[in-house]
Amino acid sequence: MAKTLHRLITALATAVAAVGLLTVAPATADVSPYIVGGTRASIGQYPWTVYLASSSGGQFCGGTLVSGNKVVTAAHCTSGRSPSSTRVVWGREDKQSTAGVVASVTRIWIHPSYRSATSGYDVSVLTLDRNISSSYLPLATPSDTSLYAAGTNATILGWGTTSSGGSASRYLLKATVPVTSDATCRQAYPQYSNTSMVCAGYPQGGTDTCQGDSGGPLVAGGKLIGATSWGRGCASAGYPGVYARIASYHSVLTQQINS
Secondary structure, three states: OOOEEEOOOOOOOOOEOOOOOEOOOOOOOOOOOOOOOOEEOOOOOOOOEEEEEEOOOOEEEEEEEEEOOEEEEOHHHHOOOOHHHEEEEEOOOEOOOOOOEEEEEEEEEEOOOOOOHHHOOOOEEEEEOOOOOOOOOOEOOOOOHHHHOOOOEEEEEEOOEOOOOOOEOOEOEEEEEEEOOHHHHHHHOOOOOOOOEEEEOOOOOOOOOOOOOOOOEEEEOOEEEEEEEEEEOOOOOOOOEEEEEHHHHHHHHHHHHHO
């Protein structure tokens, strides 16, 4: 059985770690424009989509600007990292360009119950050293139950790999995936929890987030409904992507955003 993989990319390793965390070096050349099964996206259309980078500039995760100086991402992207080693890049559709803003991080908050992505609570809030002049994406609330209904079309975005274990994308990519039912997700993943996670993907696979997209947005109804978390491989039939269910964390995330 294939290992369950967190969707994280680092610039420091190219091997599969013993815990099943797939890490690959970011590409320096252009690649085919697919998240997995997606297309190029305009940063102007999705201005709240950001990526996380090391102090040397290597992209390793995604995130969502939710206020002038706050970014929501996945806890497994920031666990073990220091603010001084982390950057947030806003307004840069092409990673090889110098467009946009590179902000330093002054504080990293990780949900206190987080232990691993597959255990839930995979959310983190970054505080930036400046206010970004941009529109931002509101969080889904507990009353937004319709956004989590099976079949709801949602948008995924990121700069991650275009196949499991493949090369990272130079450009921001997007795709549309349907939210799956809790029963479907639980059948694929016994550890699935509908109180902390939500799944999205086609039964036949073919379209999905992948390594390096971790922490990036799952968007429906003009709101952030999920943060890319984990899954078995990428775009595999019968194994949808798993996302942190933002509505479940609305209260605690709002506290951090307003702090």
